[in-house]
Amino acid sequence: MLDYKKIIEKYSPTLEERRKLENISNKVSASISSYCHENAINAVPKVVGSFSKDTNLKDGDLDIFIAFNRSYSEEFMEHEGLKIGHAVLPDAEERYAEHPYVSGKIDGIKIDIVPCFQIKFGEKKISAVDRSILHTEYVNEKLSRGQHNEIRLLKIFMKSAGVYGSEVKVSGFSGYVCELLVIAFGSFSNVIKKFSETKGKFIYPDNREEFDSPVVIIDPVDTGRNAGAAVSPENLSKMKLASKLFMRNEDESFFRIERPEKATVYRDRGTCIKIFRVPKPDRTDDVVYPQAVRLKDTLFKIMNEFNLEPVSFEIYIDNYVEILIESRMCKSNMINVRKGPPVDIDNAIEFYDKWISGIAARGPYIIGENIYVDIETEPMDIEKLVRTNINKYSIGKNLDIYRNSIEIIDMPRDGTRMKILDRFFSKSIFD
Amino acid sequence: MLDYKKIIEKYSPTLEERRKLENISNKVSASISSYCHENAINAVPKVVGSFSKDTNLKDGDLDIFIAFNRSYSEEFMEHEGLKIGHAVLPDAEERYAEHPYVSGKIDGIKIDIVPCFQIKFGEKKISAVDRSILHTEYVNEKLSRGQHNEIRLLKIFMKSAGVYGSEVKVSGFSGYVCELLVIAFGSFSNVIKKFSETKGKFIYPDNREEFDSPVVIIDPVDTGRNAGAAVSPENLSKMKLASKLFMRNEDESFFRIERPEKATVYRDRGTCIKIFRVPKPDRTDDVVYPQAVRLKDTLFKIMNEFNLEPVSFEIYIDNYVEILIESRMCKSNMINVRKGPPVDIDNAIEFYDKWISGIAARGPYIIGENIYVDIETEPMDIEKLVRTNINKYSIGKNLDIYRNSIEIIDMPRDGTRMKILDRFFSKSIFD
Numbered sequence: 001m002l003d004y005k006k007i008i009e010k011y012s013p014t015l016e017e018r019r020k021l022e023n024i025s026n027k028v029s030a031s032i033s034s035y036c037h038e039n040a041i042n043a044v045p046k047v048v049g050s051f052s053k054d055t056n057l058k059d060g061d062l063d064i065f066i067a068f069n070r071s072y073s074e075e076f077m078e079h080e081g082l083k084i085g086h087a088v089l090p091d092a093e094e095r096y097a098e099h100p101y102v103s104g105k106i107d108g109i110k111i112d113i114v115p116c117f118q119i120k121f122g123e124k125k126i127s128a129v130d131r132s133i134l135h136t137e138y139v140n141e142k143l144s145r146g147q148h149n150e151i152r153l154l155k156i157f158m159k160s161a162g163v164y165g166s167e168v169k170v171s172g173f174s175g176y177v178c179e180l181l182v183i184a185f186g187s188f189s190n191v192i193k194k195f196s197e198t199k200g201k202f203i204y205p206d207n208r209e210e211f212d213s214p215v216v217i218i219d220p221v222d223t224g225r226n227a228g229a230a231v232s233p234e235n236l237s238k239m240k241l242a243s244k245l246f247m248r249n250e251d252e253s254f255f256r257i258e259r260p261e262k263a264t265v266y267r268d269r270g271t272c273i274k275i276f277r278v279p280k281p282d283r284t285d286d287v288v289y290p291q292a293v294r295l296k297d298t299l300f301k302i303m304n305e306f307n308l309e310p311v312s313f314e315i316y317i318d319n320y321v322e323i324l325i326e327s328r329m330c331k332s333n334m335i336n337v338r339k340g341p342p343v344d345i346d347n348a349i350e351f352y353d354k355w356i357s358g359i360a361a362r363g364p365y366i367i368g369e370n371i372y373v374d375i376e377t378e379p380m381d382i383e384k385l386v387r388t389n390i391n392k393y394s395i396g397k398n399l400d401i402y403r404n405s406i407e408i409i410d411m412p413r414d415g416t417r418m419k420i421l422d423r424f425f426s427k428s429i430f431d
Numbered sequence: 432m433l434d435y436k437k438i439i440e441k442y443s444p445t446l447e448e449r450r451k452l453e454n455i456s457n458k459v460s461a462s463i464s465s466y467c468h469e470n471a472i473n474a475v476p477k478v479v480g481s482f483s484k485d486t487n488l489k490d491g492d493l494d495i496f497i498a499f500n501r502s503y504s505e506e507f508m509e510h511e512g513l514k515i516g517h518a519v520l521p522d523a524e525e526r527y528a529e530h531p532y533v534s535g536k537i538d539g540i541k542i543d544i545v546p547c548f549q550i551k552f553g554e555k556k557i558s559a560v561d562r563s564i565l566h567t568e569y570v571n572e573k574l575s576r577g578q579h580n581e582i583r584l585l586k587i588f589m590k591s592a593g594v595y596g597s598e599v600k601v602s603g604f605s606g607y608v609c610e611l612l613v614i615a616f617g618s619f620s621n622v623i624k625k626f627s628e629t630k631g632k633f634i635y636p637d638n639r640e641e642f643d644s645p646v647v648i649i650d651p652v653d654t655g656r657n658a659g660a661a662v663s664p665e666n667l668s669k670m671k672l673a674s675k676l677f678m679r680n681e682d683e684s685f686f687r688i689e690r691p692e693k694a695t696v697y698r699d700r701g702t703c704i705k706i707f708r709v710p711k712p713d714r715t716d717d718v719v720y721p722q723a724v725r726l727k728d729t730l731f732k733i734m735n736e737f738n739l740e741p742v743s744f745e746i747y748i749d750n751y752v753e754i755l756i757e758s759r760m761c762k763s764n765m766i767n768v769r770k771g772p773p774v775d776i777d778n779a780i781e782f783y784d785k786w787i788s789g790i791a792a793r794g795p796y797i798i799g800e801n802i803y804v805d806i807e808t809e810p811m812d813i814e815k816l817v818r819t820n821i822n823k824y825s826i827g828k829n830l831d832i833y834r835n836s837i838e839i840i841d842m843p844r845d846g847t848r849m850k851i852l853d854r855f856f857s858k859s860i861f862d
Contacts, residue, residue: 199775237797241774241783248780267792270765270810307759309740311768312805328738328764334701337742343668344630349675352860361698365858366668374743379701427796429783 007255008149011156013058021051021062024106028064028113031088041080042069044118048136050175053143055151057159061110065133067118081115089113097284098128121221134221139179153188154178159257161242161430163235168289169317171232173215173239180204180217180227196243202228202236238429264426266411271311272330273411274382275420276323281398288317291396296323298393299386306332306385314427316420321399324420331379335361340371383408438686439580442587444489452482455537456493459544462519463497472511473500475549479567481606484574486582488590492541496564498549512546520544528715529559552652565652570610584619585609590688592673592861594666599720600748602663604646604670611635611648611658627674633659633667669860695857697842702742703761704842705813706851707754712829719748722827727754729824730817737763737816745858747851752830755851762810766792771802814839 013021025047032045049063050056066084068077078100085102086092089111092104101114116129143151155178158164166174181191184204195202203209203216214236215228246254276299281288292315303310309328316322340351348371355364355373362374380388390403411421444452456478463476480494481487497515499508509531516533517523520542523535532545547560574582586609589595597605604612612622615635626633634640634647645667646659677685707730712719723746734741740759747753771782779802786795786804793805811819821834842852 233799234797237774237800237802241779241797241802244774244780245783267807268765269792269805269807307740309738309759328740328760333759334699343672343675348672349679352672352676361700362856362858364860366665366672366860368664369668371668371672371860374700376698376700425793427793429795429797429802 002250002252004149004153007156007252008152011057011255011257012149012152013056013060017058020107021056021060021109024109024111025051025062025064028062028088028106028111032064032066032084032113035084035087036066041084042071043067043080043084043115046133046136048132052136053139053179054148055139055143055155055175055179057152057155061112063112063114063132065129066113066115067133068115070117070119072117077115077117081113085113085115095284097286131219131222135176135219138221139176139183142183143179147182147187150182150188151178153255154182154191156255156257157188157192157242157246158239160253160255161238163231163239163242166230168230168286170235171230172235173228173231177215177217177227177231180220184217192243192246195239196247198240242430264422266421266425269326272308272327272382273424274325274327275409275411275418276325276386277320277407277409278399278402278405280317280319280321283398285317288321288398289315291399292317292321292323295321295395295399296325298390298395299323299325301393302385302389303327303382305389306380307336308332308382308385312424314420314424316423318419322418322420324424326424327382331381332377332385334376334379335374336377338373338375340364340373342369343371344369433681433683435580435584438587438683439583442488442686442688443580443583444487444491448489451538452487452491452493452540455540455542456482456495459493459495459519459537459542463495463515463544466515466518467497472515473502474498474511474515474546477564477567479563483567484570484610485579486570486574486586486606486610488583488586492543494543494545494563496560497544497546498564499546501548501550503548508546508548512544516544516546526715528717562650562653562656566607566650569652570607570614573614574610578613578618581619582609582613584686585613585622587686587688588619588623588673588677589670591684591686592669594662594670594673597661599661599717601666602661603666604659604662608646608648608658608662611651615648623674623677625674626670627678629671673861695853697852697856700757703739703758703813704855705756705758706840706842706849707756707817708751708838708840709830709833709836711748711750711752714829716748719752719829720746722830723748723752723754726752726826726830727756729821729826730754730756732824733817733820734758734813736820737811738767739763739813739816743855745851745855747854749850753849753851755855757855758813762812763808763816765807765810766805767808769804769806771795771804773800774802775800 029045029047036043043066046065046067048065049061051060051062066081068081082094082100082102089102089104089106092102095101095103099114099116101112103110103112105111114129116133119130119134121134155164155175158173158178163172164170165172182188185191185194201214201216205218208216208218211226213226213229213231214233215231216226217228219225219227242254276295296313296315300310303325310325311328312326314324341347343366351371352364360373361376364371364373366372386406386408390406394400395403412418460476460478467474474497477496477498479496480492482491482493497512499512513525513531513533520533520535520537523533526532526534530546532543534541534543536542545560547564550561550565552565586595586606589604589609594603595601596603613619616622616625632645632647636649639647639649642657644657644660644662645664646662647657648659650656650658673685707726727744727746731741734756741756742759743757745755772778774797782802783795791804792807795802795804797803817837817839821837825831826834843849
């Protein structure tokens, strides 16, 4: 039998950490209150996030919202909100997610101070962040005593399975979703059982089939919203498989957040591995990551167009945005089969006229409903193909400027280690 | 303006040829009649085929059916039919299509003598050949004077476009279909216009949408039958395109049955071209051809399984069955991505257990709903892959015996010419 108490203890904040968070949040809240009082601003501090719900793991952050009266304009709320943030949190930086906020540190604890509007259950939401306060209220009202640690257990399990976190880079389950799951099914083991038995999409409550996402978990404070929308198909699959494996063999290894660095061997795979690198734009991961994915998709498209047969990839964002692509071939063939229009449309005649003159390597000829032609091109390597074709595609606001200066790196053969290669070669289910 | 009369004349039988066919068919019919009389067999000779309908092109054959009274058994009809055939046609060979028949020559004219049952319009068909007599009667009743040459023109056009002939190897339009088309639309040009305007399937009459084939032409003597069932999608596309091109520019080149031998250049396409050869079984093309296609499909399947990326092929049947396959690669990669089961099914756990032990080159990992693993194999060339995998597949009754002795020929680099390479390199729309 697993010693759940020990597992929870290992990853929960110590009494000391709890007190420290308590002190800091009280102090910051008090500062906000007095600032508002002195400046006659109708706004109140609200501690939100996992700490406020007693579902936090150790080494967590603090999230403190400043809830403005709804009579203020959005501009006022944002502008004054930032001012209050700076006043109560020295040396804070301004950040921008859906709204601007400030982020800083006190005594080593990261604190985000986020202005928002105060809303009540059922009221029309004004901004996405406004909901957070309701989430905290809902969870605190619904959770019974023992369930806080059930939630911690679920979070540890999900972290260990690599599916925890709703940021785009992870596309997994958020802390709030963990809370909703335990509220819905009662305990950690019931949640695991549920995932191990689920076929296809995960939907709760199960009559809500109108959403497209693989995971649908209706947000009780805004019942038109899917709180599980961020979860990717891969992460649902991982969670199902992890749950099945755990049901079969309840083992401590399912609660291991830190992984030992594996000494990954870079094998020769007989394929072509290239790393494409651009500087990381000064934006949050949630902004950069989708653009990195689009860069990867674009590189795949180009390589597919010239039949280099890309087969796998890895994305790694650090100081750089790096995309690794493995393809079956390093050079394009001399012959490309070009599919022309179907004979039913008038363009077919144009296509025929163009290629019948003898400039084709073969054809035109017909397969099924379409005309085809084989054309001869000089064989081109990946680098040349990418450089000559990348400008046809838009990769996204912040990466487009780097399109013409992509660094293209061969897989090093001299033992040089790269994080993205470590990731690629150690790819496994739950990392 | 095209001189249609000249075109028709060029490919129609001369008066001399007509007389010769007339004489031979009269003579053979008379012999059949007297044989039946002498042996008290209730059967009559029926001249069928294009000669009997005056829609034949020059250098054609004769088809003479022996129509037995329906009171006979099938065995009797077939047995006595062959006997009569041998009696009236010395040195004839027995052949087998849907039924046995004899085939021989008199004065250089090829003659098929085919036993069948005599049926009337609307009577339940007994064998496929029984219908031929009704086809002849129907066409002769419906055709008006000038239409015989309209049919000849259509046949010449279709031969020139490479779409004439319902045998499996061609999968095109039969002579009977040409006759039905002219009867339906009145003239050669109306038929061409119709094809040039057709989008999607060709259906006549147009309310008969229950057939799956690209071309549906209801047989008026058996209205549950599609007389156009043999036509492949490619040949319908070719006929549409040829018709469009002809409508744009009425040119004599659309009526050129004989093509000058082109001096095809065997280019280096930077791909891998192999020819697979087995002896031709002693069966008709209609039996052998589908098996050759299955051999091609099997080779494609094997090459696809190991990611050799087959891209094009050619089939050529002469003394051998030859399959040419062009692929992007000559050797398999070392790394193969193996797609495992979806995580929703129990096998997923087995797959996971099997590969997690460390024998995989990478993984297992998850993409979408499935588990995958990369496995390392020794790179294998096409020959080795085909030889080790071909026995998993059934190619067909007559080719299976050659599975283990397939000759695999590299594309010759020394200028040696092969018919199949000529076909491959000169591939064009209307050949």
